[in-house]
Amino acid sequence: MPSIHPTASSDIVFISPNCKGVTKDWFKPDYWQAQQKLLKTATGRGTVWFVDSTLGPLVLRQYRRGGLVAKVNRFHFMTQPLSATRPYQELELLEFMHAKGLHVPQPVAGMVRRKGLFYQAWLLTKQIPNAEDLFNVLQHTALNAADWQNIGATIKQLHAHNVYHSDLNCHNIMLDDQQKVWLIDFDKCYRDPEQRHWQTHNLERLKRSFDKESSRQSTFHFSEANWQQLLAGYHAD
Template sequence: MMMQERTYKDAEGAILFDAAVSPQVGHGWFAPDYWRAQGALRTQAGGRGGVAIVAAPVGECVLRHYRRGGLVAALMGDRYLWTGADRTRPFKEFRLLAEITRLGLPGPAVVAARYCRRGMVYSADLITRRIADAQTLAECLAAERLDGELAEEVGALVARFHRAGVWHADLNAHNVLVASDELYLIDFDRGRVRTPATGWQQANLRRLRRSLCKLGAASRGETAFEETIWQPLLYRYQRTLDA
């Protein structure tokens, strides 16, 4: 189904949505309380980006509220500096996810994005379709399901995005989903399409490696991690990148 990008604007801000998925999307869609009142709020969690699973008319969706991380979070919280509608975090991620879908890459299907502007700052939200029956790579690692075969699949996944020039700003084990049908990359906030180049591609891989090691993938020793996880991942990555 081809995307039909539409924008709705009012005094609160603006909503960018795919009219091919839903002909109308209102501000209520971005409020967990709206879904709770309808008995459609499945789960809600906090963290850097508040996330809720909702049973929307278009199917189960993930509602994510953008929040800052690090030291700036204490000052700005969930507010971002206004520099124009097309440069807002949710609108940029919406369009990147649309491009990922167009390229046939396994990422979440985007439904809608919203910003609410208050003077020189704005807050933001994003709705994507939920990828069913999936675990993060971090959860697979914790359950001791990360072996050489799965590592190779991860390598192939990352290579497909890199070959298309898609840069993930935070490539870590929490942003790789392992589903029954295939693997997916999620959370493309601050991501973008770049000219394929070894420098940023290798930096992306190093970030993923640090994430895996931080979560205990090398707990049995660096040599074991290299032989059983990292080298199989790199082998399949390079083969896919060169294909």
């Protein structure tokens, strides 16, 4: 469980074990840029900052809202008890998965900034070295059967620990330069030991993301045979 460090009347930082030295400044991109430690910035559904810290390369992201509400309110959430906030829950889940040896980012710290009835939130995790998301990989590389089976087996390990990934898609799966598979982005994910067919729904969601990108990209190395290879890895003993 992350340790809680109130830093001001409105800021609360919570830090994973063995991640000493984190302060609220670590959640400010300008702080890293002033030290020439801001390695790069990536944009997609939100901005992500890659920074060079005393703990090694880290990934910083700010939580943002989705859907139509994001047009008028991108970063503010209704206030909740700390344990119910999005960064606290994601950090706690990452700590559980990391302790179980699952292939997920190592958690570092989170911060909640409260103001009136709302809060903003940030999360720091360790960067996965030499890794690229599967969406980008498949635009320039065709994977072999063993790679697809490994993807399926990695998802199976997640499900075996009763972890429901609320947004399992080809953007949230990564491959490093050793072909090791990683799963990322556990916002709004949780453990659910009840067998309510959510594992099947997770896989169906992933399949839809592959099909969607196949129809949108001029080059995207994915086929029904690849999907069957992934399922073979998932269902292997």
